[in-house]
Amino acid sequence: MGLFLVKAVLFMVIPPLKFNRFLKQVRFIGLQSVVLIFLTGGFTGMVLGFQGFYSLSKFGSDAFLGPMVGLALIKELGPVLAALMVTGRAGSAITAEIGIMRMSEQIDALELMGLNPYRYLVVPNLLAAMICLPLLTAIFDVVGIFGGYLIGGKLLGVGAGTYFGEMANYVEMQDVMEGFYKSLSFGVIIVWVCCFKGYYAGIFTGFGSEGVSKATTQAVVLSSVLILVWDYFMTSILF
Amino acid sequence: MIKIENLYKSFDGNEVFRGISLEIMKGEVLALIGRSGCGKSVLLKHVAGLMKPEKGRVVVDGREMDRAKGRSLTALRDRLGFLFQGGALFDSMNVFENVAFPLKEKTKLSDKRIQTRVLEELENVGLSGSEYKYPSQISGGMVKRAALARALVGDPEIMLFDEPTTGLDPVTGHAIIELIDSCHRRLHFTGIIVTHEISKVFGIVDRVAMLHEGVVWAEGTPSEFSSSKDSVVRAFVGDSGSGEGRFKGGMHEKI
Numbered sequence: 001m002g003l004f005l006v007k008a009v010l011f012m013v014i015p016p017l018k019f020n021r022f023l024k025q026v027r028f029i030g031l032q033s034v035v036l037i038f039l040t041g042g043f044t045g046m047v048l049g050f051q052g053f054y055s056l057s058k059f060g061s062d063a064f065l066g067p068m069v070g071l072a073l074i075k076e077l078g079p080v081l082a083a084l085m086v087t088g089r090a091g092s093a094i095t096a097e098i099g100i101m102r103m104s105e106q107i108d109a110l111e112l113m114g115l116n117p118y119r120y121l122v123v124p125n126l127l128a129a130m131i132c133l134p135l136l137t138a139i140f141d142v143v144g145i146f147g148g149y150l151i152g153g154k155l156l157g158v159g160a161g162t163y164f165g166e167m168a169n170y171v172e173m174q175d176v177m178e179g180f181y182k183s184l185s186f187g188v189i190i191v192w193v194c195c196f197k198g199y200y201a202g203i204f205t206g207f208g209s210e211g212v213s214k215a216t217t218q219a220v221v222l223s224s225v226l227i228l229v230w231d232y233f234m235t236s237i238l239f
Numbered sequence: 240m241i242k243i244e245n246l247y248k249s250f251d252g253n254e255v256f257r258g259i260s261l262e263i264m265k266g267e268v269l270a271l272i273g274r275s276g277c278g279k280s281v282l283l284k285h286v287a288g289l290m291k292p293e294k295g296r297v298v299v300d301g302r303e304m305d306r307a308k309g310r311s312l313t314a315l316r317d318r319l320g321f322l323f324q325g326g327a328l329f330d331s332m333n334v335f336e337n338v339a340f341p342l343k344e345k346t347k348l349s350d351k352r353i354q355t356r357v358l359e360e361l362e363n364v365g366l367s368g369s370e371y372k373y374p375s376q377i378s379g380g381m382v383k384r385a386a387l388a389r390a391l392v393g394d395p396e397i398m399l400f401d402e403p404t405t406g407l408d409p410v411t412g413h414a415i416i417e418l419i420d421s422c423h424r425r426l427h428f429t430g431i432i433v434t435h436e437i438s439k440v441f442g443i444v445d446r447v448a449m450l451h452e453g454v455v456w457a458e459g460t461p462s463e464f465s466s467s468k469d470s471v472v473r474a475f476v477g478d479s480g481s482g483e484g485r486f487k488g489g490m491h492e493k494i
Contacts, residue, residue, distance in 0.1 A: 105327040108289055112321045113341045114313040 004196045005188075008122045022124040029090045029125070030132030034139065036085050041140035044077055045069060045147025052148070053156045062156075066163035067170035069148035070141075074171060074179045078141040080231055083133060083186035087223045091194040094125055095219040098198025099212035107199070121199070126191045133187030134180050141179065178238045185234065186227050193223040240265040240429045241286060241397065246295035248281065255281055256292070257453030263446075268423055268430040270440045270461075272475065273450035279433040280324065282450065283399050286431065287321055288312055299397070317345070320395030320428070324402045326386035328374040334361070334385045335370035341393050360388045363425075364418060380411035384418065391422055398423075400432040404439055412439055419443065437476055441465070449475065 052068045098121050101107050110117045145167070152158040197204075197219035198212075205214035246259040255278040263269050271279050284290040285297050288304045297304040299315055307315055328337045338357045342348055348356070361367055364384040374382055383403060390398065403419060404412035420443040423430060434440050441447070441461040449457045449464075449472060457464070457472050464476060 100330075104325055104330070105323045106329055108284075109321070109323060109327040109329075111289060112287055112316055112319060113345065114316045115344055 001192075001196055004122075004199070005192045007118055008126050008192065008195070011116065011118045012123045012126055016119075017127070018119055018124055021120060022127055025124045025128035026132060028093075029086065029128045030135060033086055033089055033132070033136055036089055037082055037136045037140050038143050040081055040085050041073075041078070041143035042147040044081060044140075045073065045144030045149075046151045048072055048077075048144070049148040049151030049156070053152050053158070062152075062158060063162050064166055064170075065148070065152040065158050066165070066167035069152070070145055070167040070171045071175060073141045073144040073148075075175050076231070076235075078137045078144065079133075079179050079182035079186060080227060082137045082140040082183065083190060083227050084224055086129070086133065086136065086187075087190050087194070087220055087227070090129075091190045091223050092216050092220050094191070094194040095198040095201075095216045096212055098195060099201035099215045102199060102201045103207060103212060117199075122191070122195045125195060126188065129187035129191045130184055131187075133183045133190075137179060137183035178234075181238070182231060182234050185230060189226050189230060190223050193226060194219045197222070240267075240300055241431070242298040243282070243286070244296050244298065246282070246285065246297070247293045248278070248285070248290070249293065254453055256295075258295070259450070259453070259455055260295075261448055261455055261458070263429060263431060265429055266427050267445045268432065268443065270437070270444040270447045271431055271433045271450065272435060272437055272447060273456075274475065275435065277450045278453070279435075279450055280401050283321075283401050283431060283433050287319060287399055288316065317393070318396045320390035320393065320398045322383070322386055322390050322398070322400045322403055324405055326374065326382040328382060328386055328389070330374050333371050333373050334366060334377070334381075337374070337385060338389045338392050341389065345393065356392060357388075360392045361385075363391075363422070364388045365414075378411075380407050380415065383407065383415055387415075387418065387422070391426065394426065396428055398428045398430040400430065400434075402433055402435075404434065404436050412436065416440060416443060435475075437464075 048069045049065065052065050053062055056062045056064055056068065098107075101121070107117050107121070110120060149160070149163050153160055153163050197215045201211050201215040205211045205218065241263040243259055243261040246256045247254070248256040259282065271282065273279050281290060285292055286299070286304065288297075288307060291305050296306070300318075302311065302315060304315060328334075329340065332340065335357055338360055339353050342353045342356060358367070358370070361370060364387050366381060366384050366388065369377060369381060374385070377385070400419065403415050407415065416439050419430075419432070423443070432440050432444060441464070444461060447459060447461055447464045448455050451471055457467065457469055459467075464472060467473060467476065
């Protein structure tokens with residue numbers, strides 16, 4: 001599995017890049033996930049608004065709702081939840097697509113044409129995920145912050161100046177970069193695991209539709225677990 | 240042209256090949272027959288370099304296919320065409336895009352030249368008018384024709400056919416065999432046709448080899464096969480007759 005990632009990264013930095021395929025995957029992984037990210041980001045922020053206000057008001061610190069929502073989203077919830085959403089929506093589809101291509105000998109056909117399957121199937125996804133995941137995370141964070149304000153500010157009475165002003169005081173560039181690094185690495189994890197599981201669907205999970213189904217399930221579960229484990233290690237390092 | 244020497248292969252302890260040796264001359268078409276699961280398609284994938292043997296070697300025009308890597312493997316594969324059992328058309332592309340794909344990716348031909356070449360090849364296989372249909376919208380016979388057009392569009396020197404008539408009705412199956420024959424007469428490629436439908440291919444091949452129990456059990460011309468007295472061959476060919484003879488290289492050998 002490690003060799004698979006090494007090869008994918010190697011073919012990513014060595015031209016040529018299949019640009020049309022890359023654009024198609026940017027559209028699939030990025031653009032088509034925006035609505036989902038809007039919804040999950042918005043509701044996560046709104047829940048944080050409620051829970052944060054409830055907890056902070058116990059200590060008379062409800063003025064710090066903005067920094068709490070902002071930091072929770074930017075450092076943790078944004079990257080992790082956006083990555084989990086992309087795993088469920090795009091990662092599973094990537095595994096299924098590559099798995100079906102493996103079962104129906106389409107990957108063999110590519111190889112027999114003297115074409116490198118990594119360049120067609122893995123590199124465009126990897127590059128697209130590395131670009132889209134940070135952008136989707138940024139959308140998640142912004143929508144979530146406004147979701148938190150909608151509840152904290154409009155419903156529970158925390159002023160806009162307090163909410164955003166305190167957030168600007170406490171959220172630093174380092175926090176934003178932490179979220180960025182996390183989302184970038186989660187993009188790599190999703191594509192690495194999902195492409196690998198699809199590429200070797202026949203070998204590790206059996207043949208036929210059942211094999212693709214198992215590969216897809218394993219890809220989603222393994223990606224999700226790895227995202228959470230890797231998140232812990234990154235937090236430990238960047239804390 | 241293609242030399243298979245003492246090939247051994249096993250899957251999960253099950254020995255599929257136990258020393259297979261076979262030679263196919265330039266311009267010759269060989270039918271590879273045998274019971275289901277005897278390793279015909281696996282042998283074809285060894286010739287194409289998609290699988291590696293545990294022992295033995297596959298030599299294509301003096302170069303070892305099983306040891307070739309990188310550019311030398313690509314160069315060898317550029318001379319190959321492969322018709323997969325299920326066609327292996329890219330399901331996200333229509334017929335035209337499928338046939339044009341190897342030309343777009345492997346050559347520097349202009350779009351106009353590619354279009355002319357693809358339409359010409361589709362006409363050769365009788366698929367004019369179906370250019371913009373997707374693999375899911377066409378019949379099994381049409382999928383095979385489109386896959387054949389894609390395999391032939393690069394003018395390969397060697398063509399490998401994996402069960403070209405499987406899953407097709409007898410009429411369509413015959414049409415595919417006739418198409419392979421006409422393509423061979425036009426392009427003079429060296430070919431291996433994997434099949435268990437002997438009656439369909441005997442008329443168009445130069446030689447037949449039968450795989451049985453992990454070895455090349457019998458080898459000869461179609462007429463030698465038809466008149467064979469070997470019980471295994473007779474059981475497979477399905478004609479009347481009995482005996483224990485086994486022949487190889489056109490010479491009947493009693494065993």
